[in-house]
Amino acid sequence: MTEAHYSYIAWTDPAVGLKDIAINNFYYYITDLINQYGQSTTLLILGIFLAIMTFLKTGCYFLSSATMIPIRTGIVRDIRNKLYRKILSLPLGFFSEERKGDIIARMSGDVQEIETSIMSSLDMLFKNPILILVYFGTLIAISWKLTLFTLVVLPIMGWAMGSVGKKLKRKSLVAQGQWSDLMSQVEETLGGLRIVKAFNAEVKMDKRFTQANDDYRDTISRVNTRQQLAHPLSEFLGTILIVIVLWFGGTLILNHNSTIDAPSFIFYLVMLYSLINPLKEFSKASYAIPKGLASMERVDKILLAENTMKISEKPVPIHELKEQIEFRDVSFQYEATPVLKHINLVIPKGKTVALVGQSGSGKSxxxxxxxxxxxxTEGEVLIDGINVKDSTLTDLRSIMGNVNQEAILFNDTFFNNIAFGVKGATKEQVIEAAKIANAHDFIMASEQGYDTNIGDRGGKLSGGQRQRISIARAILKNPPILILDEATSALDTESERMVQEALENLMKNRTTIAIAHRLSTIRNADEICVLHEGEIVERGKHEELFALNGYYKRLCDMQSF
Incomplete structure (x- = not known):
């Protein structure tokens, strides 16, 4: 049949099949183009048409990928935000069981793994099922009997790939746990570098880290090897499927028992082979997702952690201390270990109560x-008769100022560290607080004054300087209740004298609870409570307790010695 014999056939013609209509009409339009513009121009038109279709294909691919990027990065951002907010909201007791390095690993490595493994697979999960349905529908249209045989073989291959995916998830959990160990060791080393060097423990720490790093490398190698198995395994199983269908269908055709002819069977095999590629991509996603789910489990351990710090549905506002603080028959235990036993203590407004005792007696x-x-665990902690559990944490902590044994500072300027937690603090207020804490002189002696960065955890400052900055922070907050936890223990004699003077000014007209090992700093307290093994065993003023010749006298004698 020559080009002149082709004519247009209507798509609604019931006497002709769709395939014949498509082929005949394609030849008709090509013949018409050749007659109008010549063979060379027609070839150019076909080339331009191919280029336009390729542009549309690649453009759609780019748009689909570009659309997924903000979704992927947005979800990962939201997970990190939720993690950080959860960390801020959880009580301190949660973190006594968790290593900081492990939490850092979950916020970095695990969240990144979720993006890499799960989010990058979303396009595969959306696109490939559509392709699989289209190809599968074509296979049914060609021969539903042969497709039924194919479906008998497919589950066996799916089971083979699924069993590998399950092992991948288990190994991924182990690998992420080992990554947490690595991050914990890095965090511990950075925090304790001074001790490591002081004890010549560099070689020991290096061996410890190298061993952990080798263990992680071995595990992650097995995980990645198993993940790389996805593509070749799916391709091999796909080829096995083609071979089985080729043998089964070919045997039927050769024995003249098939409902389709040889050309249709070849087209069936082409469609089946086309089905293999989206199945391979789908299998990649099925391998990547279990790896990401292992990381999601670790992230969920924090996100789904129960916050035992319950807030009252109808909180009672507390904005000041009017009368007293009371510990009424208070007991506390950590897991099964009792720390405090039936503590009864009343602290009137404006008074200073000191807590002394050996380490581990329950003061802090x-x-x-x-x-x-x-x-x-038992009993009540009351402020003006209001149980602290019946107020909000914001109200409760806004009337308290803390100065701890370890000065907790941030990698920021002097100004921002002193103004931390005080909204709208002015430069004049910060300077005044620094002067009261005897910190103004050394701040002004720094390179940029109050705008000088103090380094990680105040690493550029001495211990006494760090403590005076934290005291200035408490002074600026100007709270009615002051909590001093070994506030002067990190200071030299000269700094202690200066800070003690500042603290005495700060403590005027304030209710103060002071924990002290240096008994010289709390001689003038209104009441001294001596704790021993979680109980108040003695209480009174310095002279009274000294005269009792008990625990307090023993502590004084030990310090004098």
Whole structure:
């Protein structure tokens, strides 16, 4: 049949099949183009048409990928934000069981793995099922009987790939756990670098890190090897499927038992082979997703952690201290270990109460119950008769100022560290607070004054300087309740004298709870409570307790010695 014999056939003609209509009409339009513009121009038109279709294809691919990018990055951003907010909201007790390096690993490595493994697979999960349905529908249209046989073979291959995917998830959990160990060791090393060097432990720490790094490398190698198995395994199983269908269908055709002819069977095999590629892409996603799900489990451990710090549905506002603080029959235990036992203590407004005792006697724990860093296991902590559990954490902590044994500072300027937590603090207010804390002179002696960065955790400052900055921060907050936890223990004699003077000015007209090992700093307290093994065993003024010749006298004698 020559080109002149082709004529236009209507798509609605019932006497002719769709395939014949498409082929005949294609030849008709090509013949018409050749007659109008010549063979060379027609070839150019076909080339331009191919280029336009390719542009549309690649453009759609780009647009689909570009559309997925903000979705992927947005979801990962939201996960990180949720993680950070959860970390801020969880009580301190949660973190006593968790390593900081492990939490950092979950916010970095695990969240990144979620993006890489799960989010990057979303396009595969959306696109490939559509392609699979189209190709599968074509296979059914060609021969539903042969397709039924294909479906009998497919589940076996799906089971083979699924079993590898399950092992991949288990191994990924182990790998992420080992990554957390690595991050924890890095965090511990950075925090304790001074001790590592002081004890010549560089070689020991290096061996410890190298061993952990080798273990992680071995595990992640097995994980990645198993993941790389996805493509060749799916291709091999796809080829096996083609071979089985070729043998089965070919045998039927050769024995004249098939409902389709040889050309249709070849077209069926082409469609089946076309089906293999989206199945391979789908299998890649099925391998990548379990790896990401392992990371999601670790992230969920924080996101789904129960916050035991319950807030009252109808909180009672607390904006000041009017009368007193009371610990009424308070007990506290950490897991099964009792820390405080039936503490009864009343602190009137404007008075200073000092807590002394050996390490581990429960002093810091008792103080931590007041701002609800921890919850009392039994009894009540009351402010003006209001249980601290019945107020909001914001109200409760806004009337308290803390100066801790370890000065907790941030990698920021002097100004921002002192003004931390005080909204709208002016430069004049910050300077005044620094002067009271005897910190103004060394701040002004720095390169940029109050705009000087103090380094990570105040690493550019001495211990006494760090403590005076934290005291200035408490002074600026100007709270009615002051909590001093070994506030002068990190200071030299000269700095202690200067800071003690500043603290005495700060403590005027304030209710103060002071924890002290240096008994010289709390001689003038209105009441001294001696704690021993979680109980108040002695209480009174310095002279009274000294005369009792008990625990307090023993502590004084030990310090004098």
């Amino acid at each position: 724990t008792l103080v931590d119950l007041l701002p609800r860093f921890y919850e009392a």
